[in-house]
Amino acid sequence: MDAPWAQRILAVLICGTILSRILRAKKGREFFIRRIPGVDAVEESIGRATEMGKPILFLPGILGLDQMPTIAGLSVLKWVADRTVKMMVRLIVVFFEPSTASIITEIVRDAYRGASREEAFDERDIIFGSTREDAFASAIIGVVQREKIAAGFYFGSFGYESLLISENGFRVGAIQVAATTDVIQIPFFLCACDYVLIGEELYAASAYLTREPVQVGSLSGQDFGKFVLLLIIIIGSIAATIAALSAHPPNINPIEGILLK
Amino acid sequence: MSRWKRTLIIAATFAAGLVYVLAFLLPQEIGGGIDRHGMYAPWLAGNRLFYTTGVRAASNPLIEHDAGSEIVMLDLDRPSVRKNCFNASIFRSDDFRGAKRPVVFQLGGTYRMLYLGIGKDDRRRICLAESADGTTWHPFDKAVFETPSDANSGGPQWFTVFQSGTQFTLLYSQVDHNRRVLRSAESSDLIHWNDRGLFAALPQPRSILSAAQDAAGKLFFLIADADGVNRIYPGKVADGQIQLEQNTQMHSAVSSAVPGFSEIVDLVTTADQNRTLFLVVGGTPPPGGDGRLKTAVVQTQDGVTFTPIQNSQPDGSILPLGSPALSTGFDALSSSLSEIIPVIVAFGFALGLINVVRLHGSKLKQRGSSIYSVVTLVSAAAMFIAEWAFRQTEGNSPFWAKFEDFLFMNLLFPLGGTVFGLLSAYLISAAYRAFRIRNWEAAVLTIVAVAVLITQVPTMQIFGAAVSPSAQQKGAALDTTLHDVRTWILLVPNDAVQRAIGFGVFIGALAMAIRTWLSLDRLSASR
Structure with a gap:
């Protein structure tokens, strides 16, 4: 029709x-952009991770490259990667959808290249979790507990693993910022994360961070x-x-x- | 990335996006005859032929349209002039999505047309339109007959009306145990109907597709037989059961009168000067035919020989269908483009596999805490081998079948269930933090959450039962009120907030899609 x-x-x-x-x-x-405390917290968290000498975890969600929440998450990843490289903080990215593998790797590698530190880029920090949500959650819980992350940024679309991930982040004392368009997962993130960007704020985050026209x-x-x-x-x-x-x-x-x- | 590569990617992205945008913005067809997509569900009233057509091609051959169906009328003396009887209106909900199956009678000086309206809720209802001259029609605001809720969840697929003196009998189809049966309703004015329940049924799996009646009151049925072929049978109804005459001569005779129809899907009769005309709907699916439904009008003198009426087409149909429209083609093109996505996903899996092997392989090289890497790689290999061997042997090898079953059913799924089970523990600790009353917002949240939780079950009834039977009754009444409160919370404030978030997400995704389409956002610095 x-x-x-x-x-x-x-x-x-x-x-x-x-x-x-x-x-x-x-x-x-x-144009005026109102303040989004959750996005401000991203920068603060990177600073805190620098002081603590612990890594930062970034998750771009569980959808593929044909989905807008993933693209929005990757826009934020670009800014986070640039900033972590500048601040000499280790960035770990765990992804769910294999089709995002190469672009995530390129985004992080480009951040290192931009800072003329390409040799410091470690491809092993770009981790394929799984395409099963339970196994994906297990992989992330493993990373969170082993690395004792200082901060966790969860920008994208998530399923029931949202609470499993964020609760573990909470237990290791990480500052967590989540942004999702999934209405059902927002309450779980609200319970366990320090800052939550609700719905469209996921799309606004990149604009707020980069201020690109x-x-x-x-x-x-x-x-x-x-x-x-x-x-x-x-x-x-x-x-x-x-x-x-x-x-x-x-x-x-x-x-x-x-x-x- | 080299400049020409970048230009190529931007151009390809723009071209692909443009196809989707144009598929959305442009109509899929331009011009063409009004009934270019088929002519079905007909009714003959004098020399006026009423029938149904669809606004675009049906998704499957020989299928009637529901959404987008329209009733068309033509004068058989001037068959080139075909016009819509009426247009759907935004002020009528019961035929909002389409109107089909006209059935026309003249009562006094007024023409009344019953038709099947496809409502805004996609439910089919019997609607009515009136006309003073049989040409200009005025539909009623509301449907005149809605099938009982136990009869059809989506409304009837088919209906017809028989007239007997001043009484009208409406027969309509109902899906019952995967086959169609007929129910009936009666009226004297075509407006007010009384449902009479089951009219006729056949034992499974035979379905009654349609029923028709000749001038003498004899019944004919189009039956979907057990072998999947639709056949016409004369028959009668006794005690809700159809007794069909078990000869197929009539079906063969009618079929031979419409050589262009390899399949008959509907049968309608009309009495014309003491003779009965049979309106036969059918067609031929591809590759032999074009899959469009056509209507033929056949006549018989003796009930044995059937011939198409004068001026019929060589295939038996009464009129040629309208000229084809000019297809913009973007819809088909966008569907084809969407088929590329699974290919990209398949490549993506290879990338994921490479990532896993590279990551854990390098950890193994470094030694140290590599036990998890060993487990991961061995598990991945075992899963791959088990599934591959299982498929190679097509499940016939007991060893591989058992091994595959063990890995998936006894290992993977329980492990997944265990991870999911962790949620319950995490939920409690998360809920504890969320419901701590630190400010007034948290207090509101807690009160609402508790209200929704306790009204999920008949709490008051349970407490009342512990006291006395009368307290239990009062508790039950209170539970009903609390349940209404809970429903209100979920449907009004909760839904409103969710929709508000949804609107924001929709606009945000739209803006991001535009930026991606026009390559205004560049994720990678390698530009």
């Missing part, structure tokens, strides 16, 4: 705005998209209320109809 026209128009409107904001940001327009502009475009959705929700709620209170059938919310037709 063709997508409903209203959805197509909405997609063009939001995407167009995101692109225009990116272009404006590239031309030098500055493209990402900042895109973030501003996202805000416009949310504003449009909020407007539709408000109008839809009013229309639904009127329809429900209407004395005559069929009590249909026209906004819902327009969006689906």
Whole structure:
């Protein structure tokens, strides 16, 4: 079936705005980004790990490269890798999806190359856990307990292993920052991690950390998209209320109809 | 990475993304005849032919559309003029996704059309439209008959209406034990219906696909036989069971009248000047045919010989289907592109294997604490060999079957279960920390969590039972109220927050997808 026209128009409107904001940001327009304490904590954690001389664990989630949470996690990994190399902290990355292996390796290697320390890059710190969640969790628990990590950054999509990982991180006293779009896993991370980035903050983290115009502009475009959705929700709620209170059938919310037709 | 390689990757990413974007934005077909995707579920009222068609090609050959179906009307004297009877409206929910199977009667000076509406909830209901002239139709806001909830979860797939004097009998299909049976309802005005329950059934596995009635009141059934072939049988109904005439002469005669139909999927009759016309729906699946459903109108004088009516097509169908549309092709192209993903994943597994061997191999070289590496490599090799040998012997070797079973069922799954079981211990310690009341937000969280937890089971009833039977009854009533509170918490504030997060995630993913598509984000510094 063709997508409903209203959805197509909405997609063009939001995407167009995101692109225009990116272009404006590239031309030098500055957009405001609110403070995200969890992202600030990433930098603090790297500093703490430097002082303690212990490694940092980074997990890019359990999805493949075709999934946006993984791409967002890898954007953050790039910044973390650059910073850890600069601060001379060991970075361990455990991945779930084999298709991410080469790009993770390249991101970390590039960080070392950028600091002219390529010889210090140890490929054994890029670890393939497993494609089974239980085995993946076991592999990470092993790393956390053996290495006594100073900090753990979990940026991406996670399953039930979220609590197993973060509880172990808590037990070794690591500062943990988690960011996930999986609504079901957010409470588990909230219980065990020091900072949690909820939902879309995962996508905002990279922009906040790097302040790259493209990402900042895109973030501003996202805000416009949310504003449009909020407007539709408000109008839809009013229309639904009127329809429900209407004395005559069929009590249909026209906004819902327009969006689906 | 060299410049030309980078340019090639960016160009390939952009081109692939463009295909998906255009597949979403552009209509999949442009132009074409209104009934280019089929002509089925027909009804003949005088010289007006009503039928159903779909807005795009069906996913399988000889399948009726549900979503996107439309009712079309044409005058057999001017068959080139085909028009939609009515359009779906955003103000009608019961035929929001489609309308099919028109059944038209004239009552007094008004035409009434019953049809199967596919609602916003994807449930099928019997709807009604009225017309003063039989040309301009006005659908009712709500369906006139909804099958009982015990009859069909998704509503009937098929229905028809027989008229007997001023009474109308509606027959509709119900799936029962993997076969279709017929139920009935009655009405005198086509608006108000009374369900009469089971009308007719056949022993499994035979299904009743459709039923029709000639001018003399004789019944005909299209039956999906046990051998998978649909056949037409004359028959009658007694005590809810169909007694079919066990000769297939009629089926053979009708089939020979429609040589272009290798399969018949529906049968409708209409009485015309004391003769009965049979509307036969069928077609031929690929490779012999195009898989589209067509309608033929056949007549008989003696009940033995059937012939298509005048001006029918060589294949027996009454009219040629509409001219094909211009396909934009992006939908098919995007589906093909998606098939590349498993190939990339397969390569990814090889990378994972290399990573494991390299990591643990180097640890073994270094000696020291390499026992875990030995276990990992040996386990990986054992798993690989066991599965490979098991598949090579196709499970016929008792040794490999037992070995494979041991590794997976007795080792891997229990180990996985053990790790999962750790969750319960971790949950308690995590919950303890989460529910410590340190501020008012934590207090709200704790109260809500406790409320949801204790209302999961009939707590008050259990406590009441310990006191007295009357307290137990009061407890049960209180549990019902608490259950409503719990449902409200889960469905209103909880759902609202989850949806809010969902909206943010959706927009964030969209922005990230745009950046990735246009190669605005570069993850690797090797650019």
